[in-house]
C-alpha cells in the first residue's frame with residue numbers, strides 16, 4: 001500500500017495534483033486549526049467577527065503569495081529550458097561536421113542530465129557494426145570506436161526504431177558488453193535515416209541512474225535526429241567527393257593528383273633529413289593482351305590484385321598511385337642513397353614472380369620500372385615524372401621486366417650492388433665467411449685479456465673483403481641475421497676449443513648489429529649458442545653500439561637486462577660518437593665502454609679529444625665500468641691512455657686482427673706467461 005502511494009506521488013507528471021492536494025490539506029488544516037484556536041481564545045463576538053475576517057484575508061493573501069511563487073517558479077523554469085533549448089538549437093545550427101556532433105552529444109548530456117551520449121553510423125549494410133562519430137562521456141569527448149550491435153539496445157534502435165528504457169537496461173540486454181562496462185541503467189535511442197528512409201546510424205543517450213525526463217529526452221532526440229542524420233549524410237558525401245577527387249575508384253589507390261601533392265610535400269622534408277626521394281614509374285608488361293583475351297572485368301580484377309601486391313611489397317610511408325590504364329606511380333620518400341631505389345624496384349619485380357589469381361586463372365605478369373631521384377633528376381614533380389617515364393621507356397627497350405634509372409651511371413652502381421647482394425647470399429652457403437680476432441691487452445701488465453671477433457669475407461675474386469663493405473648491405477637485406485648467428489656460434493666455438501686445448505681462457509667480444517639486436521629471439525639465440533658450444537657465459541662479451549641502444553633506450557634496458565641475466569658481458573662500442581643520455585647509461589647493465597678510435601687517433605694533438613677521453617674514463621669508473629680504448633697505433637697514445645688510467649687497449653700497435661689459427665699461437669704464449677713480442681706478432685699478422 002505504502003509503495004503504491006509512493007509510486008502514485010513519484011514522477012513529474014503528477015506534480016500539479018500533488019501541489020493541489022498539499023494545498024487542500026493545508027486549507028482544511030488552516031480552517032480547522034484556526035477555528036478551534038479562535039474558539040479556545042473565547043473572544044467577544046465583535047473580536048471574533050473581526051478575527052474571522054482577518055483570518056480570511058490572511059488566507060487569501062497567503063494563497064496569493066503561494067500561487068505567485070509557484071507560477072513564478074515554473075515561469076522561470078520554462079524560460080530557462082526555453083533558453084537552453086534555444087541556445088542548443090543555435091549552437092548546433094552554427095556548427096557542422098565533427099564540431100556539430102561533439103556539441104550535440106555534449107548538449108544532450110547536459111540538458112537531460114545523462115552520463116553518456118553517442119552518435120554513430122552503421123559500418124555497412126551487411127555488417128552489424130557501428131562506428132561512433134561522437135562520444136560524450138562524463139563531461140568529456142572521447143575517441144571514436146567501433147562496436148558490435150548484437151544483443152545491445154542499440155540494435156533495437158536500428159531494427160525497431162525509437163527505443164526507451166527508463167531503468168533496468170542491463171537486465172534487458174545481458175549480452176550488451178558496453179552497457180555492462182559503463183554501468184548503464186537507462187537508455188533512450190533513436191535511429192537516423194537518410195533521404196531514402198534507410199537507417200544510417202543510431203543516436204542515443206545513456207545514464208547510470210534511472211531517467212525521469214523521458215518525455216523531454218524523446219522530444220530532443222526527435223528534433224535533433226533530423227539534423228544529425230543530415231549532417232551524417234553530408235559528411236559521407238564529403239568523404240565520397242574527397243575520395244573521388246584524390247583516389248582511383250577501381251583500385252582505391254591514390255590518383256595522380258594526390259600523388260603529386262605527396263611528392264611536393266616530401267621535398268622539404270627530404271632536404272631537412274638528407275634523403276633522396278625516388279619516383280618510380282611502373283608499367284605492366286603484357287597487360288593489354290590479358291585484358292583483350294579475358295575481358296575488362298578480369299582486367300579490372302587483375303589491376304586490383306596488382307594494387308594489393310604493390311601495397312604489400314612497399315612500406316607504409318611509401319605512396320602507390322594509379323596513373324591510369326596499366327601504369328602505376330610509386331613515391332619512395334625515405335631513400336638514403338639512390339641505389340636503394342633500385343633495390344626497392346628489384347623487390348617489386350621479384351614480387352611479380354608469383355602468379356596472380358583472377359577468375360580461377362593463374363596469370364603471369366611482369367613489370368618494367370623507370371626511376372628518377374630528387375633532386376638529381378629533377379627539382380619538381382613534373383620533371384621527376386617526365387624523367388621516370390623516359391627511364392621506363394628505356395627499361396622496356398631493354399627487354400621489359402627490369403628497372404632503369406634516369407641517369408645511366410646509376411644503373412651500373414645499382415647493378416654492382418645487386419650483384420654483391422647475390423654473392424653475399426651465396427657467401428654463407430659457400431663457407432666464404434671467416435673470423436679474424438684482435439687481442440685486447442691489460443694496460444698495466446700488458447697481459448692479453450680478451451679478443452674481439454671481426455668478420456671477413458673471403459671473396460673468390462676480390463680476396464679478403466672488410467666488413468665495412470658488406471655489413472651495411474647485409475643489414476639492409478636482412479642477411480645480417482644469418483651472418484650474425486654464424487659469427488656468434490663460430491666465435492664461441494673457437495673460444496671454447498682454445499680453452500679445451502689448455503690455452504689461457506680469454507673473453508671473446510662479438511659485434512651485434514642493429515637488426516640483430518632488435519631480433520625478437522636474440523636472448524634465446526645467445527643462450528642456445530652458449531649451451532651448444534659449452535662456453536661459460538662470462539667469457540662472451542657482446543658489443544653493441546651507443547647509437548643503437550639509444551634508439552629505443554627503454555626497450556634496450558629490458559633486452560640488455562635479459563642478456564646480463566644469462567651471465568654474458570655487455571660493452572658499448574664506439575662510445576662518444578652518439579648521444580647517450582646519462583640517466584639511461586646508469587640503467588643499462590653494462591660492464592665496459594669502448595672509446596671510439598677517432599678519439600684515440602688525435603689524443604696527443606687535439607685537446608678536445610683528450611678531454612673527451614678523460615670524461616669517458618671518469619664516467620665509466622664512477623659507474624664501476626671498465627674502459628677499452630680501440631685503435632691504439634702509437635706508443636704516445638699508449639702512454640697517454642696509461643696516464644689516464646684506461647683499463648684495456650686494442651690496436652695495431654699491439655696486435656692487428658689475425659686469423660683464428662694465429663690466435664692459438666698468441667694464446668699459447670699468453671698461457672706460457674711470456675711477454676709478447678709485439679712486433680713479431682704484428683709482422684705475422686700481416
Ligand SMILES: Nc1nc2c(ncn2[C@@H]2O[C@@H]3COP(=O)(O)O[C@H]4[C@@H](O)[C@H](n5cnc6c(=O)[nH]c(N)nc65)O[C@@H]4COP(=O)(O)O[C@H]3[C@H]2O)c(=O)[nH]1
Pocket residue numbers: 438453454455466467468471484487511512513543573574597630631632633650651652653656657
Ligand atoms: N685504423 C685502425 N683500425 C683498427 C686498429 N685496430 C683495430 N682496428 C679496426 O677497428 C675495427 C674495430 O672494430 P669495430 O669498432 O667493432 O668496428 C667493426 C664492427 O662495427 C663491424 N664488424 C666487424 N665484424 C663484425 C661482425 O661480426 N658483426 C657485426 N655486426 N659487425 C662487425 O665492422 C667494423 C670494422 O671492422 P674491421 O674492418 O675489422 O675493423 C676493426 C679493426 O680491424 C687500429 O689501430 N687502427
